Amino acid sequence: MAADCPEPAVPDHGTLIGLQRKNGDTIRYECDLGYKLGGQGYAICQESAWNSPTPSCDLVNCGAPPPIENGQINGSDFSYKAKVTFSCNAENFKLQGSRERTCQADGIWSGTRAYCLENSCGNPGSPLNGFKVGESYMYDDIVQFECNEGYRLIGSSSRTCKRDNNWDGTQPSCQIIDCGDPGTPENGERVGSEFTYGKVIVYDCNPGYQIAGSRSRACQLNGTWTGSVARCDVSACGANLVGPSGTFSSPNNPNSYPDNAYCRWKISVPAGKKVMVTFNSFKTQKDKDGVEIYDGVSHTFITMLSGVYSKAFSFTSEGNAIDIRFISDGSENSEGFSASYKQVTCGGVLTDLEQTVMSPNYPNDYPNSILCVWSLNIGKPFQLEFEKFHTESGYDLMQGYRSLSSFTQSDLIFDIDGERFAMEPIQASGGQMYLVFTSNNYRTAPGFKATVKKYQINVGK
Numbered sequence: 001m002a003a004d005c006p007e008p009a010v011p012d013h014g015t016l017i018g019l020q021r022k023n024g025d026t027i028r029y030e031c032d033l034g035y036k037l038g039g040q041g042y043a044i045c046q047e048s049a050w051n052s053p054t055p056s057c058d059l060v061n062c063g064a065p066p067p068i069e070n071g072q073i074n075g076s077d078f079s080y081k082a083k084v085t086f087s088c089n090a091e092n093f094k095l096q097g098s099r100e101r102t103c104q105a106d107g108i109w110s111g112t113r114a115y116c117l118e119n120s121c122g123n124p125g126s127p128l129n130g131f132k133v134g135e136s137y138m139y140d141d142i143v144q145f146e147c148n149e150g151y152r153l154i155g156s157s158s159r160t161c162k163r164d165n166n167w168d169g170t171q172p173s174c175q176i177i178d179c180g181d182p183g184t185p186e187n188g189e190r191v192g193s194e195f196t197y198g199k200v201i202v203y204d205c206n207p208g209y210q211i212a213g214s215r216s217r218a219c220q221l222n223g224t225w226t227g228s229v230a231r232c233d234v235s236a237c238g239a240n241l242v243g244p245s246g247t248f249s250s251p252n253n254p255n256s257y258p259d260n261a262y263c264r265w266k267i268s269v270p271a272g273k274k275v276m277v278t279f280n281s282f283k284t285q286k287d288k289d290g291v292e293i294y295d296g297v298s299h300t301f302i303t304m305l306s307g308v309y310s311k312a313f314s315f316t317s318e319g320n321a322i323d324i325r326f327i328s329d330g331s332e333n334s335e336g337f338s339a340s341y342k343q344v345t346c347g348g349v350l351t352d353l354e355q356t357v358m359s360p361n362y363p364n365d366y367p368n369s370i371l372c373v374w375s376l377n378i379g380k381p382f383q384l385e386f387e388k389f390h391t392e393s394g395y396d397l398m399q400g401y402r403s404l405s406s407f408t409q410s411d412l413i414f415d416i417d418g419e420r421f422a423m424e425p426i427q428a429s430g431g432q433m434y435l436v437f438t439s440n441n442y443r444t445a446p447g448f449k450a451t452v453k454k455y456q457i458n459v460g461k
């Protein structure tokens with residue numbers, strides 16, 4: 001019978017399990033936590049000897065953690081219970097994963113793998129009614145915000161991507177710029193009812209009052225109106241005038257009008273009639289002082305007169321009222337104007353294509369001794385096409401000027417009388433035409449009919 005096996009050695013940091021030492025018996029070795037077996041974990045007693053040497057218990061080593069791009073591993077002990085930390089090389093990188101990892105007993109690092117990722121705050125978006133400038137959202141990048149015209153930025157106009165992946169400041173919004181109601185002066189009127197950025201309000205005073213403060217005001221970017229509050233003060237000039245006829249003139253005429261004059265005359269005649277105003281003399285500081293004429297019913301702008309006119313001229317309203325303003329600036333003056341008015345039944349104001357001009361009674365004979373004035377203010381090139389023209393030759397005359405504010409010989413574009421057949425259209429590339437028809441006191445004819453038509457480039461040659 002063979003002898004027993006010798007007492008086996010116990011590995012450092014390990015334990016021996018099993019007390020039997022006879023042939024055929026098995027013993028086992030176990031290592032303490034954090035140590036692993038180096039060698040076979042058991043031995044069998046065979047022929048009085050252990051068939052395997054005593055194993056070692058080696059300290060667990062997790063090995064170097066995977067390298068970290070744009071960062072570094074701090075710590076060089078990778079064995080059981082050792083800790084390593086990770087850091088990123090530059091501020092614009094942010095660590096993702098575990099900042100600290102510990103080597104565990106199973107040889108695996110605790111936590112999750114660390115990466116250094118470039119910082120990004122993400123697209124902050126554009127405000128409604130505005131836009132963003134800047135397409136890069138990394139650390140230290142700046143995006144700027146602007147609002148569309150007419151909107152004001154509320155919040156941060158620029159934001160910087162911070163290290164914590166958040167934008168600094170607050171996301172802006174764009175608020176519509178509204179200057180608020182600027183009011184309406186007593187004894188006056190206001191044209192315009194929109195108060196947002198860029199909108200313009202125009203003031204006027206009733207006849208007999210003159211405006212103080214700003215005649216027009218615009219809503220500005222900063223939410224305030226330009227100019228100063230409009231007021232209507234009693235005026236020494238201007239009046240409401242009622243037909244059938246009368247006169248009016250600039251202040252002090254024929255002596256000089258004052259600086260900063262503002263006079264408004266509104267002349268009304270019975271419904272169905274029109275007002276013809278004749279300027280018998282006219283002399284103002286050119287382009288600085290002058291007269292504005294509007295239809296008194298539709299408020300359509302007819303013309304503006306300024307400078308010196310050497311002969312009398314007239315304007316006729318379309319409705320049964322005409323609205324005239326005389327305005328002078330703060331320096332230099334002249335004698336101004338003298339005017340008369342009367343109610344008439346011919347002439348008028350044309351502002352659109354396809355409108356017609358006809359002699360009174362057309363197609364029957366026009367009356368003797370008439371003066372008819374038409375203002376054609378179409379606002380774009382047009383041509384006047386006559387479908388008929390027949391007046392007393394040599395005495396009953398139709399004249400056309402290319403302007404509503406100048407009536408010199410060089411402004412005259414046609415001057416016709418008698419009977420005409422197949423007339424070429426008369427073109428007005430400037431969008432305006434001033435027509436005057438006069439008949440003398442003897443003999444008439446059927447007159448004329450003409451229509452405002454679209455401008456044709458190739459007509460007229």
Ligand SMILES: [Ca+2]
Pocket residue numbers: 285288289328329330331332333
């Ligand atoms: Ca002046």
Ligand SMILES: [Ca+2]
Pocket residue numbers: 392395396439440441442443444
């Ligand atoms: Ca005649």
